[in-house]
Amino acid sequence: MKRTAPMFQDYLRPDKRFPSVWCPGCGNGVVLGCILRAIHALDIPRDKVALISGIGCSGRMPVYADFNTLHTTHGRALAFATGLKLARPDLYVIVVMGDGDAMAIGGNHFIHTCRRNVNLTAIVVNNRIYGMTGGQCSPTTPSDLIASTATYGNIDQPIDICHLAALAGAAFVGRSTVYHVRELEKIITKGLDKKGLAVIEAVSNCHTYYGRLNKIGRATDMFKWMKEETAPITVVPEKRKGKITRGIFMDKDTVGFIQHYEQLVEKAIKNMEMLRQWKKKRLGPDINAKKAQVANNT
């Protein structure tokens, strides 16, 4: 694995689309940085990477990266990615989604992509709120917290992205935060190298809405919050109580959907051959001549 820092301009489109749409201090840039370093570490050529996103702040990420980039519809990124990956298994397909994108409107696609265990890397940037549209409540907004559509406090329970992914069948599930940059980068690198679906939750900050509405403070305060309110999976459970756990929750050896499909193709071709031989035995050697004869008679 290469540990040298990448030349970012090699992976970005600096002459075209900067400055970014993100607020100063936003975690999206950190996630993008981690993705680029992971790609660099694994030495994947840019032509072989497809970066796909949904709608939201994280959805704008592909614009800045010099890969095959696809900015899809809200919540549907994984379904687009499934199609692309099946058509081009040689591509590394990375999907970036937000929490609202992946868990609310795209919740069903998320579950079924996990179930199929498609060979993709799915990164969910979880800032616990809809940032781009103005701080509305999302499926990961904690109970009682304030959002612009939960002005009296959120009465819903938040969903645990990693738990859901592991239960639904993803081969690899991990979580880190945009404060723990090296850790996040390491998890993404592992995920990229995984056969089957890798789901990585990147806990991020939206100080503009989440931080302000819930009086957590500015970007730096939110980074401090990520440092203090999370704990690695390696520490004893008592020390993790009430905190967000970071680390790898699932890492199983699977072949993934692509290989399963290849096996199915082999089976189908074999069956077809068997059928052909059976027909040959039953109908005699020249089936086509017989068919033509039948056709002429009709």
Place this chain on the structure above:
Amino acid sequence: MGLKLKSKPISELEYIKWDPEKVVYAFSQGNETCAESAVLAGCDFFGGYPITPSSEIAEVLSRRMPQEGRVFVQMEDEIASMASIIGASLGGARTMTATSGPGFSLMQENLGYAITTEIPCVIVNVQRLGPSTGGPTSPSQSDYMQVKWGTHGDHPIIALSPSTIQEVMELTIVSFDFAERYRTPVILLMDEVTGHMREKVGYPRQEDISIFTRSNELPESGDYKPYDLSVKSGVPPLISFGEGVRYHVTGLIHDEYGFPTRNRKEIRDWYDRIYRKIDNGLDRILRYDLYNLEDADTVIISFGISARTGLEAMIQARKKGRKVGMVKLLTLVPLPEEMLKEVIANVDRVIIPEMNRGQLILDIERLNKKGIDIIPVNRYDGEIISPGDVLDAIGGC
């Protein structure tokens, strides 16, 4: 009087080289035929979700696609089906999905995405009664307007409608050609009857079919513009992902390079181009069969299974000495307006049988500058229109 118009049959396109020695005949159902024809047309990827009355297409392809080493995937819903075929198409595959009304409604979101990003794909809609769950096994032709305007925003689209199983076969192949040639989703608008009816069909061999194929050639300048405005035809060549050109695709209104834009000129030019590319192709896109127009004073205009009814009514009326002609529309969207205008200008009345409460008639009325009688024959009770219904409209038979 005396129309000199000529039919524009599918055969004129010459996508299929018919070799009488090599044709294989089958007694085949519409949905099965559609699936087999997709395989013949080189469909590499099918993503779908079961729905009556289109499910046989998915069933047949789940068996056939792996045999050919191609991809069949059953997605979690029609939204995902549509997304998956767009993703696969961007990866270089010829792609198709099949559905019916409720599923087609779910597809509208990503159908708009395919139009905006100009990614080729084929969507088969085997119509049933609607709205909502409607009548799953009842035939209908009530999605005509949805095909045109189902997804939001100004957009052109191509829709083809077969009335016989042979036409199902040929139009399926044409759909794949039009999709790639004009970089647009193409809708094959069938109905429950053309989906489930069985008829004799002649199949060509795969090697006798030649349709438009993406070249994936990089431009000499090395400057690839996936949405180039300067291309005369209005269709910039599409290069698949992973072929060595890294570019951006977005559902946002974009510039020539595919990046989001809010430049008013770029926005306007983009809209004008996506309409222009269809307009430029009208000569090829517009397909219709004309019958007995030379001396006709009454003309039946219809599509799909109702065109079969119309033809039968025409034959019976002719036997009674009535001067009835027939226009069978194979291309529904865009409508062959010039031809229809000429027909309307030269006859006394037009009869429009359709299995809905009157959708195609709205577009025909728009062309009726002369103010001739336009008589609807509608049926929307889940049964097909009988020739008698049309003969009643003709009158005196």
